[in-house]
Amino acid sequence: MKIVCSRCKIFLGEQEPFDNLAEIKAKCPSCIVKEKEEASRFIPKPLPGQKQEITLENGLKGVLWVAQDKKDKLFLGDLAVSGKKFFCTKSGRDKFQEYLGSLKGEDAEVSFLHTVSIKLDPAQKGRRKKENPPKVEDPKKNHSIDYNCTMRAPKYYVQLMFNDMAERMDRVIEILAEASYEAYKKDCQKTIKAV
């Protein structure tokens, strides 16, 4: 099998089985250096404190911004409406509807986790010299940036967003529950066999 650089296509070597001419993707040393340089120049957009307008798939316009404050951090399954955070589940639907109804106006301001951009620190990913002991990473240092999207939408639409998210979240919870139940069943069988 041929080992080829996935970026510049340079031939790097061969590997068994030699009669198989399929390619194995790898990275050559000069491309690794180039990618590290590119990563160090990467400037996330928008920057913390800035806002960037985007058009969502459904045509609605939203604003991307960086969640810096803990209170602004959203997770998948979270919606924040006029500053109040909700985790979307079917059991929380009535409470959400009530809150939405208590807000003034036809529209509501809704925020959700839009994207997460991860910037790797090239210095920490690179090869370390042996004489330098590995640095203990500051747990407070965060290498990823969460982007929230905020938009104004009609209340009925915000409710639909909640329902849709709740359905997906309930399905995720179901899958997790099934998996842990399967694991539990296996454990029980092992115990029975052991006895």
Ligand SMILES: [Zn+2]
């Ligand atoms: Zn290369």
